[in-house]
Amino acid sequence: MAFSHRSLAPNGVRGDEHSDAHPCVMFERPRMILISNALVFTGQGMKQRDVLIDGETVTEVGSVSAPSGASVIDATGMVLGPGLVDLHVHFREPGQEWKENIESGSRAAAVGGFTAVVMMPNTIPAIDSEEIAREMIAVGRASGRLDLAVAGAITAGRRGDSLSEIVGLHRAGVRMFSDDGGCVADRTLLGKAMSLVARLPGAFIAEHAEDVSLTVGGHMHEGAVSAGHGIAGLPARAEVDVVSRDIDLARETGARLHIQHLSASGSVDLVRDAKFEGLPVTAEVTPHHLALTDQALSTLDPNLKMYPPLREASDQLALTEALISGVIDIVATDHAPHAVEDKAVPFEDAPRGVIGLETAMPLVLEALGGDVATMFERMSVTPARLAAFGRQGRPVAPGEPANLVLFDPEGRFTPGEFESKSSNSPFLGQSLQGRVVMTIYEGGIQDEGTMR
Ligand SMILES: [Zn+2]
Secondary structure, eight states: OOOOOOOOOOOOOOGGGGGGSOOOOOOOOOOEEEEEEEEEESSEEEEEEEEEEEEEEEEEEEEEEOOOOOOOEOOOTOOEEEEEEEEEEOOTTOOTTTTTOOHHHHHHHHHHHEEEEESSSSSOOOOOOOEEEEEEEHHHHHOOSEEEOOOOOSBBGGSSSSSSHHHHHHHHOOOEEEOTTTTOOHHHHHHHHHHTTSSSHHHSSEOOOOOHHHHHHHOOOOOOOHHHHHHOEOOOOOHHHHHHHHHHHHHHOOOEEESSSSHHHHHHHHHHHHHHTTEEEEEHHHHHHHOOOGGGGOOOOOOOOOOSOOOOOHHHHHHHHHHHHHHSSEEEEOOOOOHHHHSSOGGSSOOOBBOTTHHHHHHHHTTTTTTHHHHIIIIIIIHHHHTOTTTTTTEEEEETTTEEEEEEEEEEEESOOOOSSSSOOOTTOOOOOEEEEEETTTTTEOSOOOOO
């Protein structure tokens, strides 16, 4: 690839719905970039095109000759589409910045092709007030690498006994409400939250579906593999029961409900039925649940421990089919960094969670059989719409924002060094196909694939 500059200035965050309350930070206007001969997500199918970017905007798509002064990128054999959008990341700020912070998490996102993320509120302290939400949104804006929104906790301190400042959080720009890392066990309290959220424009509940009374003491999916290891299991029912309860609450309250990290085929069936009924229910699946099953746990590698756990081949198949058909709306990474020393312990003692931003795209492409158009729908267009990122998930067309990812679908890479501060990835040292070459945020190049 003929390409040799690294010096474009990072660019300012633009005013999407999440940032209206804050002044934009503007940097030097980037140069013109011509990306030539890429397979482009145009909104009307994948087409071979040249794409000219001038400043923060895509200005021409077609057969374009390079204007003087433009940087030209020969993208023959590569794919260009809207930057990826992840509605489920843990950036550990505030409180556990040695695992990750907004700056390092944003760099990891850029390496993985992401131009927008929603940060979960299970920080220390939890993001449960207007004040702390505003503070974290400002930190994200200062990093200038992507659009960062924060989810707000549903309950105060994520303790599950009283509601958080839901209205104040919404005023700060929060649209997604979740006690992620845990579930709201109290049905009445969650019903109250959902009734409130139903009245707030754009707001929705996101649930980490886990009946803790069924998972306490468990470490992996309850099945033949856990029995073989003599390790207490996490039954699929712990997820399915909560999904069922929450769909009932969506019906009762009219609130939008998003089920996080779906893992069990029984949950897929419930989401399919809810959609058929016309309820405002959406769902996400992680790349690791698409790529792996509990059969991978033979070595008891703590980097394969997460909640929900890797389940069986029948679950993996149901998740994959549901992602293809759209019953599962989006992929979300559940990027959950833990320090090396946290994971350098026996499986039973290890914390739950794996990182995912830098390996997501190739894993999803593989699950989708290389269908790049569906990949962009599930990893950019739909998540951007669900979380109201107005400048994300757009077709590559004249007048659209230059938030883009360029990748080589044939290119291989082996994750070794991560931009994330943590390296708790199940895919460490494995060769993956589908390499992000460049991430462009508001016209500024964030990554050339050389950061790995
Ligand atoms: Zn979760």
